[in-house]
Amino acid sequence: VVIDVHCHVVPRGFPPAPCSCTAHWPKNDPRAEDQAMVMLGDKEFRLVDHRSWDVWRRIADMDQQGVGIQVLSPMPELLSYWMPPQGCLALARHVNGAIAEMIAASPDRFSGLGMVPLQDPELAASELRAIKSEYRLCGVEIGSNINGHPPGAPQFDRFYAEAERLGLAVFVHALHPAATDRIVGHERLQALVSFPLDVGLAAASFITGGVLEKFPNLKVGFSHGGGTLCSFLPRLQSGWNKLAFINSSFASPTDVARKLYFDNIVFDQKLLRYLIDCVGVSQVFAGSDYPFQGGQEFPGKPFEALAFSEREISMLCSGNAMRFLDLSVVDTRHVERRDY
Amino acid sequence: VVIDVHCHVVPRGFPPAPCSCTAHWPKNDPRAEDQAMVMLGDKEFRLVDHRSWDVWRRIADMDQQGVGIQVLSPMPELLSYWMPPQGCLALARHVNGAIAEMIAASPDRFSGLGMVPLQDPELAASELRAIKSEYRLCGVEIGSNINGHPPGAPQFDRFYAEAERLGLAVFVHALHPAATDRIVGHERLQALVSFPLDVGLAAASFITGGVLEKFPNLKVGFSHGGGTLCSFLPRLQSGWNKLAFINSSFASPTDVARKLYFDNIVFDQKLLRYLIDCVGVSQVFAGSDYPFQGGQEFPGKPFEALAFSEREISMLCSGNAMRFLDLSVVDTRHVERRDY
Numbered sequence: 001v002v003i004d005v006h007c008h009v010v011p012r013g014f015p016p017a018p019c020s021c022t023a024h025w026p027k028n029d030p031r032a033e034d035q036a037m038v039m040l041g042d043k044e045f046r047l048v049d050h051r052s053w054d055v056w057r058r059i060a061d062m063d064q065q066g067v068g069i070q071v072l073s074p075m076p077e078l079l080s081y082w083m084p085p086q087g088c089l090a091l092a093r094h095v096n097g098a099i100a101e102m103i104a105a106s107p108d109r110f111s112g113l114g115m116v117p118l119q120d121p122e123l124a125a126s127e128l129r130a131i132k133s134e135y136r137l138c139g140v141e142i143g144s145n146i147n148g149h150p151p152g153a154p155q156f157d158r159f160y161a162e163a164e165r166l167g168l169a170v171f172v173h174a175l176h177p178a179a180t181d182r183i184v185g186h187e188r189l190q191a192l193v194s195f196p197l198d199v200g201l202a203a204a205s206f207i208t209g210g211v212l213e214k215f216p217n218l219k220v221g222f223s224h225g226g227g228t229l230c231s232f233l234p235r236l237q238s239g240w241n242k243l244a245f246i247n248s249s250f251a252s253p254t255d256v257a258r259k260l261y262f263d264n265i266v267f268d269q270k271l272l273r274y275l276i277d278c279v280g281v282s283q284v285f286a287g288s289d290y291p292f293q294g295g296q297e298f299p300g301k302p303f304e305a306l307a308f309s310e311r312e313i314s315m316l317c318s319g320n321a322m323r324f325l326d327l328s329v330v331d332t333r334h335v336e337r338r339d340y
Numbered sequence: 341v342v343i344d345v346h347c348h349v350v351p352r353g354f355p356p357a358p359c360s361c362t363a364h365w366p367k368n369d370p371r372a373e374d375q376a377m378v379m380l381g382d383k384e385f386r387l388v389d390h391r392s393w394d395v396w397r398r399i400a401d402m403d404q405q406g407v408g409i410q411v412l413s414p415m416p417e418l419l420s421y422w423m424p425p426q427g428c429l430a431l432a433r434h435v436n437g438a439i440a441e442m443i444a445a446s447p448d449r450f451s452g453l454g455m456v457p458l459q460d461p462e463l464a465a466s467e468l469r470a471i472k473s474e475y476r477l478c479g480v481e482i483g484s485n486i487n488g489h490p491p492g493a494p495q496f497d498r499f500y501a502e503a504e505r506l507g508l509a510v511f512v513h514a515l516h517p518a519a520t521d522r523i524v525g526h527e528r529l530q531a532l533v534s535f536p537l538d539v540g541l542a543a544a545s546f547i548t549g550g551v552l553e554k555f556p557n558l559k560v561g562f563s564h565g566g567g568t569l570c571s572f573l574p575r576l577q578s579g580w581n582k583l584a585f586i587n588s589s590f591a592s593p594t595d596v597a598r599k600l601y602f603d604n605i606v607f608d609q610k611l612l613r614y615l616i617d618c619v620g621v622s623q624v625f626a627g628s629d630y631p632f633q634g635g636q637e638f639p640g641k642p643f644e645a646l647a648f649s650e651r652e653i654s655m656l657c658s659g660n661a662m663r664f665l666d667l668s669v670v671d672t673r674h675v676e677r678r679d680y
Contacts, residue, residue: 145522148521184545208524227572228568246526268574294579
């Protein structure tokens with residue numbers, strides 16, 4: 001069984017904007033058959049199709065790409081940290097409800113990560129109970145920064161404390177990255193260069209912010225293989241080993257990295273092998289970025305090309321995801337392993 | 341023979357500031373025996389010692405650490421892109437002269453990279469002739485950004501055209517990195533996290549800016565193993581493969597990366613192995629960051645721990661550096677290989 005922890009949802013439709021949120025509120029503007037332009041306020045954001053919301057089309061694609069279970073999460077732009085918190089909360093409840101409905105349509109094939117208004121950490125923390133009890137999701141997706149603030153900053157402690165208490169996973173996804181003015185060329189290069197950069201910064205902030213020392217049972221995962229983290233982790237460790245004023249304030253970076261989780265969307269066998277060597281075979285899971293163009297089909301396949309044992313492959317394809325998401329029971333009746 | 345391409349110099353002293361440059365002009369303020377505080381204007385920047393300028397002390401350390409030749413380059417903060425160009429030029433001539441004198445003291449043990457006022461690309465280009473003919477240096481060190489501008493931006497084309505014409509190497513070093521507000525914790529963490537990030541952005545700008553398509557014989561090297569580049573290069577390549585509006589504007593990122601050069605300061609055997617797999621055994625050379633704390637002693641040693649042939653080790657330890665720097669003749673009388 002392959003569990004795809006990184007794939008996205010756009011609800012089929014959205015309610016009208018609360019009056020304070022019209023500038024960024026999403027709306028699906030119908031286009032050609034099965035397609036919609038997601039409008040944010042009056043701006044075109046992205047052309048999507050029914051794969052974004054149609055459970056049965058998704059299942060057909062999952063069957064074809066060897067995916068047993070998709071863990072549905074919001075299209076990151078919907079996270080809406082730039083809205084007033086109450087408006088974002090209203091949107092979050094709509095999106096979380098839409099994800100819950102998709103799961104309910106085929107609970108043996110879907111699980112989900114919701115969203116919360118993290119620009120107001122207190123409000124976000126208080127909404128986590130609904131994430132768990134009302135929407136029955138296994139965690140939340142958050143941005144690699146929250147309006148420019150690194151997610152490992154202490155201002156988010158209340159939120160992590162509650163996520164830890166409820167056993168909810170936190171999946172950190174690239175969003176509105178830093179330093180885009182350093183990219184030479186087409187703005188779409190941001191997704192190729194700045195996304196991994198921002199995820200790497202986010203992961204570093206969890207390490208240097210000592211988040212796991214404060215919340216040892218918190219489960220935190222990162223999109224895109226943790227982005228650039230694995231390329232500077234040895235340097236960070238080397239500095240930590242040498243500099244007393246640094247190593248007194250947080251735990252060994254390599255040790256902490258081996259408690260974080262990472263998807264496998266890195267587009268290269270050797271890089272995936274290095275990532276797994278870095279963080280451990282227990283910390284990496286499959287992801288596709290379905291249904292968006294920048295992702296990878298057959299998300300379990302990158303693991304199979306590496307020289308792992310049957311048991312390790314099983315951890316990488318499903319066991320690690322189950323531990324991350326606390327999916328204690330997976331119904332595998334409909335999810336036999338497929339040949340690619 | 342090990343050629344250490346990444347090590348730094350602070351001249352023993354500095355002339356008085358030209359009147360327009362007092363705010364950032366360097367001065368060595370004597371401290372304890374053999375030590376000096378480098379002042380930039382009236383701010384303390386870094387405590388250095390005589391290793392920064394004393395040729396004979398350096399040679400003793402090189403002998404002890406198995407280094408045959410050091411390629412001397414300015415302490416990066418001296419690059420002074422934030423000064424008026426003419427003031428920076430005056431400082432550059434002093435620093436380049438100091439490096440030339442160190443080389444002259446023991447020309448079989450030293451080579452050098454100078455500095456130019458790249459905040460004025462035209463002025464920088466015109467100074468390259470002196471770099472070659474007057475100071476007899478083999479290239480220049482530049483920052484990973486020039487006052488926030490990526491070094492692969494078209495505004496620097498005149499400079500690269502002249503460097504290519506003269507056969508001078510360009511070594512890109514981390515400097516005043518982006519997104520430091522994303523670091524949680526001590527400001528010294530910038531050197532551990534933000535330096536590799538900024539070098540990665542710089543390397544990406546050379547690729548997406550198509551610099552090597554414009555100047556195919558230009559030799560460009562990067563500090564710190566190219567920073568984060570190797571962690572997002574496969575993603576950049578994957579996007580380039582899929583997206584016509586991107587791949588029409590620059591050459592295949594992986595192909596270009598295999599024409600760039602990188603030092604080996606990455607602090608991990610597996611990461612070094614992955615880097616060399618990424619960019620090729622012909623593109624990586626040794627570096628130490630001598631005499632600064634964040635570097636590595638025995639800069640040839642990381643290569644020896646990997647399973648390379650004698651010929652490949654020789655390329656990594658010296659051959660690649662000689663090609664990068666156009667060091668056609670190296671006098672090896674005094675630089676027999678040492679046991680570590």
